[in-house]
Amino acid sequence: MTFCSRSIAPLSLAMALATGGAAAQDMTEISIVVFGPPSLGAFLPPIIEAQGFDTAHGLDITFEERTPDAYAAQFNSGEFQVGGSAALLTVGLAEARGVKATYLFNLFDFWGAVVTTRDDVQSLADLAGKDLAAATGTTNYQMFRWLAEQQGLDLGEVTAINTATPGLVGYVMADRAAAVQLWEPAFTSLTAQNPDVRSIDLDIVETWESFAGSPSIPYLGVAAHSDWVEANPEAVEALYAAYKEAAEWTSANPDEAAAIIAGRDGSDSVIANYAELIRNNDRLGLNVQWASDMGTEIRKVYEVGTGIGYLPQTPSEATIYGAGGDK
Structure with missing residues (x-):
């Protein structure tokens, strides 16, 4: 698994922006609902908070932890406009139930x-x-x-x-x-x-590459309600940059990142486990990319969903942010 090649400012420059350019303007407040730990959706939020990757891009993010059932109910209802534990198939299923949302960018590829x-x-x-x-x-x-x-x-x-x-x-x-x-x-x-x-x-890699022609299996990322996206295009770009920097910093600093993710109550064994997981990205699958850059793979995941009867119909292109060239 590899990160997308878009360049992101190093932390020193990002923090300078936070104290300079971003300080000169009002921060955009965003409430993002995520699964509570341990979960992939709870992996990067503490890194973003601890390292200030949100403020570096003019954002003031509040992460709200919920159980999976509460997450789905509160995101689908619109109580939260942005979700940071957005499973791709769940976004497609939500559309079938009348929820207009779009998968902004991928965070983790599938591994099970x-x-x-x-x-x-x-x-x-x-x-x-x-x-x-x-x-x-x-x-x-x-x-x-x-x-x-x-x-x-x-x-x-x-x-x-x-x-x-x-x-x-x-x-x-x-x-x-x-x-x-x-x-x-x-x-x-x-x-x-x-x-x-x-x-x-499970023969995941060979099976998927034979089916999709790609090693990447978009799985979990950040999604948002379509009306919020239309009203906040600059915040979407800043949100991607914050997550992207957090992912790259985590990959480069596995031990320090593991301690942050584990939290104050994390034992030495838990921290060691997280650090090992970060180093072995084949299982973690950390892969931050815009949805539009993974459009082919996303459509193949949708094909899986309809093939097993999980999705009642193929989700529309509107669920893939930027697929229509509007990013």
Whole structure:
């Protein structure tokens, strides 16, 4: 996974702008709803706040943490105009339900895993007739459904045990299911706690490249209601720059970034896990790019969504910010 090549000012220059140019004008206030930690959506906000990447671009961002259900309800209703834990398939589904929103830019590419400690589960095919714990309402699970189908596994032969995302690690630790489907940052935390955990090969890279012709799988990013975007084009550009700088700083400073993301109550082991995850971007998938620069890949993700019946119809081009050349 690589960052997009647009140049961003170094932190020293950005902070100078914050105390100079940005100070000379009113800050644009933005409230962004995100998932609470541990989650990918909660990964960059503390970096943006701690390093002042928002004020460097004339923004005063307030990040509001919500559970996934509350996030969806409050973003779709318009209570929050901007969402920082926007799963791409969820944006497409929201449009089908009458919500006019657009995927502004990508933050993380898709990565998921199925883990087990059972000797009789060596491949996805071995899950037939067994149980699988998963957060079945998430888009990560929907993408896994597609990958499983590509490997010939009929999930109708698997008993899915639905649980909330925070409970997935507990299922593995207590050996309560034959396998568990999860993603980062839970995967790194889990494998650090239990060295007996094995990951079943999902063949993500080769399967996706064969299907989409690209290694990138746009998955989670920042979305906003279309009317807000139309009224705040400069804020959209500044928001992208703030996230982009935060991503590049995080990649360049994994240990310091890990401590910030873990927070004051983060243990040494949690910080070490986050630092390892940042260094191994193949799993983290940090990939900040404008939606329009990933238009082909986004449409292929939509194709997956309609193919598995998660999306009732193909989302419109309006859900891809800048696809019509209006960025």
